[in-house]
Amino acid sequence: MNVIRFILQNHxxxxxxxxxxxxxxxxxxxxxxxxxxxxxILISHRPRLNKPVLASANIIxxxxxxxxxxxxxxxxxxxxxxxxLAILALTLYALxxxxxxxxxxxxxxxxxxxxxxxxxxxxxxxxLFQVELPLAMSVILSGVxxxxxxxxxxATIAAAIGAGGLGEFIFxxxxxxxxxxILAGAIPAAVLAxxxxxxxxxxxxxxxxx
Amino acid sequence: MQRHTERxxxxxxxxxxxxxxxxPVCCADMQPDRSTPxxxxxxxxxxxxxxxxxxxxxxQVAGGETLVLLGRSGSGKTTTLKLIxxxxxxTSGEILVNGTPNGQGDIIRxxxxxxxxxxxxxxxxxxxxxxxxxLVPKIEGWPDEKIRQRARDLMQLVGLPPEMASRYPxxxxxxxxxxxxxxxxxxxxxxxxxxxxxxxxxxPLTRDELxxxxxxxxxxLHKTVVFVTHDLREALRLGTRIALMEAGKLVTVLSPAEFLxxxxxxxxxYVRAFGDGxxxxxxxxxx
Numbered sequence: 102m103n104v105i106r107f108i109l110q111n112h113x114x115x116x117x118x119x120x121x122x123x124x125x126x127x128x129x130x131x132x133x134x135x136x137x138x139x140x141x142i143l144i145s146h147r148p149r150l151n152k153p154v155l156a157s158a159n160i161i162x163x164x165x166x167x168x169x170x171x172x173x174x175x176x177x178x179x180x181x182x183x184x185x186l187a188i189l190a191l192t193l194y195a196l197x198x199x200x201x202x203x204x205x206x207x208x209x210x211x212x213x214x215x216x217x218x219x220x221x222x223x224x225x226x227x228x229l230f231q232v233e234l235p236l237a238m239s240v241i242l243s244g245v246x247x248x249x250x251x252x253x254x255x256a257t258i259a260a261a262i263g264a265g266g267l268g269e270f271i272f273x274x275x276x277x278x279x280x281x282x283i284l285a286g287a288i289p290a291a292v293l294a295x296x297x298x299x300x301x302x303x304x305x306x307x308x309x310x311x
Numbered sequence: 312m313q314r315h316t317e318r319x320x321x322x323x324x325x326x327x328x329x330x331x332x333x334x335p336v337c338c339a340d341m342q343p344d345r346s347t348p349x350x351x352x353x354x355x356x357x358x359x360x361x362x363x364x365x366x367x368x369x370x371q372v373a374g375g376e377t378l379v380l381l382g383r384s385g386s387g388k389t390t391t392l393k394l395i396x397x398x399x400x401x402t403s404g405e406i407l408v409n410g411t412p413n414g415q416g417d418i419i420r421x422x423x424x425x426x427x428x429x430x431x432x433x434x435x436x437x438x439x440x441x442x443x444x445x446l447v448p449k450i451e452g453w454p455d456e457k458i459r460q461r462a463r464d465l466m467q468l469v470g471l472p473p474e475m476a477s478r479y480p481x482x483x484x485x486x487x488x489x490x491x492x493x494x495x496x497x498x499x500x501x502x503x504x505x506x507x508x509x510x511x512x513x514x515p516l517t518r519d520e521l522x523x524x525x526x527x528x529x530x531x532l533h534k535t536v537v538f539v540t541h542d543l544r545e546a547l548r549l550g551t552r553i554a555l556m557e558a559g560k561l562v563t564v565l566s567p568a569e570f571l572x573x574x575x576x577x578x579x580x581y582v583r584a585f586g587d588g589x590x591x592x593x594x595x596x597x598x
């Protein structure tokens with residue numbers, strides 16, 4: 102109950118940090134989708150590229166997040182504003198699920214359907230936009246969904262480099278040894294992750310091919 | 312389908328200017344012509360990863376005939392079919408479609424002028440029946456109303472009730488899906504139809520029904536059909552001529568009646584394997 106009272110007392114700050122958090126997650130997911138989906142399409146059509154691309158994305162995923170934030174700090178332009186830095190790092194982490202699901206989704210389209218389309222005289226881009234992408238859409242979206250949930254959690258660590266977001270409360274709470282403050286960051290972050298999960302999940306079901 | 316035969320043919324109506332403009336000139340407006348081959352294979356070989364899939368294939372398909380490619384799995388019959396619409400490119404030799412090598416010019420145009428039907432139909436699961444049928448007209452830029460009309464006409468032609476237009480493929484039976492597949496292939500009125508074991512996955516009764524309807528359809532439309540099957544009974548029933556293939560080679564090309572009497576080793580083996588009652592199948596199932 103103390104936690105709820107604390108959140109209510111500081112509601113303007115909670116709201117502000119939640120919006121900051123949403124900004125970090127939203128922008129990085131948008132970037133990751135813009136990069137990851139085309140990359141996934143590319144590697145599904147060029148089988149030779151799929152190993153190196155997926156391996157690189159995998160390696161990025163294994164770098165501890167705190168270390169990555171630290172590594173990026175001395176970079177010019179990026180280091181000047183910590184939210185740029187945080188967005189870059191979050192984008193890198195979100196790439197793997199998006200690339201992998203795009204790849205899996207497109208490879209999972211029934212080859213007979215693709216061949217029928219090609220045999221009927223669809224061009225490669227018509228095949229991609231009218232057949233492959235619509236049929237892979239729900240798998241691609243489930244990748245985006247995973248990416249968002251991961252990002253909401255990771256973005257709390259961005260506070261360590263001063264990028265803001267709900268992590269501010271968590272780090273402050275840790276320093277003050279005050280559970281209320283930690284939870285004031287953790288609870289809204291969990292709510293964010295859950296609602297993003299439910300929202301994108303709904304979209305995913307709507308777009309699932311029958 | 313039988314019930315439509317007396318009516319005016321809804322699928323080949325009087326020449327409509329937008330049909331001839333929008334479909335490739337090379338194929339769409341050809342009348343059946345038995346003197347010059349519509350499809351011709353000249354010394355065609357095809358290798359993949361060092362394996363000879365087809366060797367030295369020479370074959371002619373006349374306008375309006377149904378040529379059946381008969382052979383067991385791996386004999387190269389599907390590859391032969393895909394060489395025609397260039398889903399596969401030959402290692403050597405050339406394939407002429409309406410007198411022009413099919414490797415020259417626009418492959419997309421070539422394919423849009425050739426209907427293609429595969430086993431299980433290969434329908435787009437996210438499109439309704441109507442959109443599946445209207446796909447080629449749509450990408451050819453036909454006006455929407457013409458596409459809808461065309462889809463309705465074709466559904467009637469292949470014996471699908473009009474209320475199925477808004478269904479999705481997973482809501483149809485195997486036989487209905489195959490009918491949609493045939494209608495889709497006929498949509499832009501191609502002169503050539505390639506059929507790759509179209510009735511292979513159907514139960515015997517449905518297969519029989521579709522074979523009968525195919526014959527009736529072919530009596531009216533006179534398409535040049537290349538039909539792949541491993542079923543001798545089907546080959547005898549549907550084919551004008553049967554091209555027997557074995558291990559990537561064309562063994563012989565015979566009419567159904569000649570096939571039954573043939574002394575060729577492979578042809579005789581086929582007849583033996585299928586046993587009695589083949590003569591009635593060779594009667595073209597129209598009785």
